[in-house]
Amino acid sequence: MDLIPRLDPDARRIISDFIIDRMVASGNGPAIVGLSGGLDSTLVLRLLTDALGPDRVRPLFLPYGAMNPSDLGYAEMASRSCGTDLEVMDIEGIVKAIPLELDGMVRGNAMARARMLVLYAVANAEGGLVIGTSNKSELLTGYFTKYGDGASDICPIGDLFKTQVRELSRNVNVPAPIIDRPPTAGLVAGQTDEGELHLPYPLLDQVLNGSIRGYSVSSIADSIDHSTTTVEEFDRSGFEPPVSEEDVMRVRSLMRASRHKRLSLQVPKLGPYTIGVDHRERL
Numbered sequence: 001m002d003l004i005p006r007l008d009p010d011a012r013r014i015i016s017d018f019i020i021d022r023m024v025a026s027g028n029g030p031a032i033v034g035l036s037g038g039l040d041s042t043l044v045l046r047l048l049t050d051a052l053g054p055d056r057v058r059p060l061f062l063p064y065g066a067m068n069p070s071d072l073g074y075a076e077m078a079s080r081s082c083g084t085d086l087e088v089m090d091i092e093g094i095v096k097a098i099p100l101e102l103d104g105m106v107r108g109n110a111m112a113r114a115r116m117l118v119l120y121a122v123a124n125a126e127g128g129l130v131i132g133t134s135n136k137s138e139l140l141t142g143y144f145t146k147y148g149d150g151a152s153d154i155c156p157i158g159d160l161f162k163t164q165v166r167e168l169s170r171n172v173n174v175p176a177p178i179i180d181r182p183p184t185a186g187l188v189a190g191q192t193d194e195g196e197l198h199l200p201y202p203l204l205d206q207v208l209n210g211s212i213r214g215y216s217v218s219s220i221a222d223s224i225d226h227s228t229t230t231v232e233e234f235d236r237s238g239f240e241p242p243v244s245e246e247d248v249m250r251v252r253s254l255m256r257a258s259r260h261k262r263l264s265l266q267v268p269k270l271g272p273y274t275i276g277v278d279h280r281e282r283l
Helices: 011-025 039-052 070-082 092-096 104-126 136-141 162-171 193-197 201-212 217-223 231-237 245-257
Strands: 031-034 057-061 129-131
Touching (some): 011 039, 057 104, 092 104
16 A cells, blocks of 8 residues: 655646635735745745746745744745745744743744734735645644644645655755755754654655545554655654554544644534534635
8 A cells, every 4th residue: 555645747737726816816916925944935935936926926034033043044045046035024022022931832832923923914914815834744733833834825735745845846946955954843942843743754644644545543554665764854753663553543643633723713503504514615
């Protein structure tokens, strides 16, 4: 059983058509995107500029003071490669204005929500849309901040697993140093995605792919292709192969526990036409 997610050869065209359709429907304002210098946001920037042209896309780099100083260099590299002008807006003052003592992931989540506040303020002022940069692996495991990086008007790569994001990035000539960067949310110093998830993305994506396709825990564990994962990815995650049934069950528990983060409105049913239950918007 092959669990490796395969990239649709028409993925680039499908996403481009989606972007154009949603931007036209919203009034053809600018596309506002938070650019971290990581792979996901760089790919989204490339797809936006390919679909709309650089003049219609406004990337914003939103640092928290001097935290993660190397990120700016990567964000500038990404912006230059797409022909856009990068703007820098520091969110430290917004986060520190919260009248609480914030530390660790509490502060990290506040940073993500502060960034979204700025992006939506810019989009509101200019009649544009906020473009999300979350991928399918993050969305399924809940590895995003609710009302932070999980909030957007459209999410062009939301149906691409992380491994597919990497493949499409190579296809559209995202700069190699950005493709090769260890994935990180950048909310806590030294944090990496795979370290927190305790699975390298090539293995995580296979577990997720098998789970959403309805395969049993045992069949998924038995079918994992460990050869897809590099030594560096194993080292970053701290994971010792092989993937066990317990590992599959842990990933499934992440999917269940994060369901609330994927539902924008959760409403108890009282009437015959309940929003979020009977009424689901489709464009």
